[in-house]
Amino acid sequence: MYLPMRENDTIVAVSTPRGVGGIAVVRLSGPDALTIAEKHLTAHLSPRHATYCRFDDLDDIVAIYFPTGYTGEPTVELSCHGSLYVQQTLLQVLVDDGARLAEAGEFTRRAFLNGRLNLSQAEAVADLIDSVTPAQHRLAVSQLRGGYAQTLKNLRQQLLDLTSLLELELDFSQEDVEFADRSQLREILTALHFHLSTLLSSFKMGNALKRGIPVAIIGRPNAGKSSLLNALLGDDRAIVSDVPGTTRDTIEETLTLDGITFRFIDTAGLRHSDDCVETLGIERTRKAVADAHIVLFVHDATTPWQEADVDLTGKHVIVALNKSDLPQHALSNPQFSIFNFQFSISTRTGAGLDALRAAMLSAVCEELPHEDEVLLSNVRHYEALQRVIQALENVARGLEEDVPSDLIAVDLREALYHLGTVTGEVTSDEILGNIFGRFCIGK
Ligand SMILES: Nc1nc2c(ncn2[C@@H]2O[C@H](COP(=O)(O)OP(=O)(O)OP(=O)(O)O)[C@@H](O)[C@H]2O)c(=O)[nH]1
Ligand SMILES: [Mg+2]
Structure with a gap:
C-alpha cells in the first residue's frame, strides 16, 4: 500500500x-x-x-x-x-x-x-526486469528512454492550456467572450487523435511481442495438431492418440524462435459433435482463433481436403498438410487458396518443420516495426488511451454540434485525466499501488 x-x-x-x-x-x-x-x-x-x-x-x-x-x-x-x-x-x-x-x-x-x-518509465523498469527475449528487451528499453510519454505529455499540456481558457469563458458566460481559439482546439484534437490511434493500433503487436505471438493450431480431429505442438516444442506436452477428439481443452505453451516468443494454442478438433464436453472444447477453439495472430491449419493429407467451419478473416493462415510420410490423398490440397502459406510436413519424421518455423517468423517480421518506431505494449496504457480517444471524440462532436462550452469542458477534463494517468501527471494511491505492487522487493 x-x-x-x-x-x-x-x-x-x-x-x-x-x-x-x-x-x-x-x-x-x-x-x-x-x-x-x-x-x-x-x-x-x-x-x-x-x-x-x-x-x-x-x-x-x-x-x-x-x-x-x-x-x-x-x-x-x-x-x-x-x-x-x-x-x-x-x-x-x-x-x-x-x-x-x-x-x-x-x-x-x-x-x-x-x-x-516518469510513470511509464517506472513501468518499463518492471518490463525490463521481466524481459527474456530481445524483442521484449527492446520494447522495455524504448519505453524506458521516454518512448511515447514525452509526446503525450506535450500534447496534454497544450490541451490543458486550451481547456483552462475554455473554462475561463464559463466565468464570463454573460459577456459572450471566446478565450479558447476553437480552430486551435480542433487542431490539437486532430493531432492527439492521430497520435493516439497510431499508438493504439500498435498495441496488438506490442502486446503480442511482450506476451508471445498467439498461434492457434486448428484442424479436424486426428489431423495431428497435438503431434505438431509436441514436435515444435520438442517435448511430449500434449496427449496424442489415434482416437479422434483426444484434445478437448485448449493447451498453451510458449516457445522462443530467433528471439521472438510464440504462444502456441493446441485446440480441440473441429467437427460437429453431440458430446457436450467436445462442443465446449470447439467453442474454445473458435475463441483461440479469434485471438490468434497466426493460425496453423493442420490437415491430414491422407484424407481429402475439407474446409473448416471457422472464421479466418484477417488471420495469417499457414496450412500444414500433415503425414507426408504416408501415401497422400489425391485431393488433399486446398482447391482454391485464401491461405498465406502451404507446407507438406510430417510430425513423425520432422520433414517440413523448418520451413514451417521460417514461415511463422516471416509472418511476424513482416509486421515488425522499425527500430525507432514506438509500440504500445502496456495494457494499462492501452485502456487509458482508449478512454482518451472516446472523450476526444465526444469533444469533437460537441464542437460540431455547438454544444455549450461547459459540457465540452467536462469531456476535455475526462480526456486530460486519462492521459494524465499514462504520463504520470495524475496519480492516485490505487494507480501507484497497482504499478509498484508488480515489482519484487528490492527493485
Ligand atoms: N504417420 C503419421 N502419423 C501421424 C503424424 N502426425 C500425427 N500422426 C498420428 O495421427 C494421430 C492423431 O494425432 P494427434 O496429434 O492426436 O491429432 P490431433 O489433431 O491432436 O487430434 P484431436 O486432438 O483428436 O483433435 C496419432 O495417432 C498420431 O500418431 C505424421 O506426421 N505421420
Ligand atoms: Mg489433439
Whole structure:
C-alpha cells in the first residue's frame, strides 16, 4: 500500500535475486543511508567510489555511496558474499539501526516520486526486469528512454492550456467572450487523435511481442495438431492418440524462435459433435482463433481436403498438410487458396518443420516495426488511451454540434485525466499501488 507518511524512512532490501549467489547486493536508500552504513564499515565512503572494506566482523564487502542514487535520494549499495546468513544478518543489523525493510517496488516508487522517472518509465523498469527475449528487451528499453510519454505529455499540456481558457469563458458566460481559439482546439484534437490511434493500433503487436505471438493450431480431429505442438516444442506436452477428439481443452505453451516468443494454442478438433464436453472444447477453439495472430491449419493429407467451419478473416493462415510420410490423398490440397502459406510436413519424421518455423517468423517480421518506431505494449496504457480517444471524440462532436462550452469542458477534463494517468501527471494511491505492487522487493 502507498503510505506517504513513510517517505522519509531509510529503506533497505536485498536487490539481487533470493537465494545463494556469488555475491548479493544490499541496497540502502534514504536520508540516513550513509550514517547507518558507515557505523559498520571500517572505511569512510566517498561519493561514487567503490570502497573495499569490512562490515563489522561479518564479511569483506564492496560499498558504494551515491549522494543521489537510483531513488533520487542518498543510497548505499553493499556488495557482500552471497551467503544467506550474511545477507540476512546485514539486513538485520541495518534494520536494528533504524532502516526499514523496503516494500515491493519501493525503490522504483521513490525514483518516480522524486522525479527521476516518469510513470511509464517506472513501468518499463518492471518490463525490463521481466524481459527474456530481445524483442521484449527492446520494447522495455524504448519505453524506458521516454518512448511515447514525452509526446503525450506535450500534447496534454497544450490541451490543458486550451481547456483552462475554455473554462475561463464559463466565468464570463454573460459577456459572450471566446478565450479558447476553437480552430486551435480542433487542431490539437486532430493531432492527439492521430497520435493516439497510431499508438493504439500498435498495441496488438506490442502486446503480442511482450506476451508471445498467439498461434492457434486448428484442424479436424486426428489431423495431428497435438503431434505438431509436441514436435515444435520438442517435448511430449500434449496427449496424442489415434482416437479422434483426444484434445478437448485448449493447451498453451510458449516457445522462443530467433528471439521472438510464440504462444502456441493446441485446440480441440473441429467437427460437429453431440458430446457436450467436445462442443465446449470447439467453442474454445473458435475463441483461440479469434485471438490468434497466426493460425496453423493442420490437415491430414491422407484424407481429402475439407474446409473448416471457422472464421479466418484477417488471420495469417499457414496450412500444414500433415503425414507426408504416408501415401497422400489425391485431393488433399486446398482447391482454391485464401491461405498465406502451404507446407507438406510430417510430425513423425520432422520433414517440413523448418520451413514451417521460417514461415511463422516471416509472418511476424513482416509486421515488425522499425527500430525507432514506438509500440504500445502496456495494457494499462492501452485502456487509458482508449478512454482518451472516446472523450476526444465526444469533444469533437460537441464542437460540431455547438454544444455549450461547459459540457465540452467536462469531456476535455475526462480526456486530460486519462492521459494524465499514462504520463504520470495524475496519480492516485490505487494507480501507484497497482504499478509498484508488480515489482519484487528490492527493485
Ligand atoms: N504417420 C503419421 N502419423 C501421424 C503424424 N502426425 C500425427 N500422426 C498420428 O495421427 C494421430 C492423431 O494425432 P494427434 O496429434 O492426436 O491429432 P490431433 O489433431 O491432436 O487430434 P484431436 O486432438 O483428436 O483433435 C496419432 O495417432 C498420431 O500418431 C505424421 O506426421 N505421420
Ligand atoms: Mg489433439
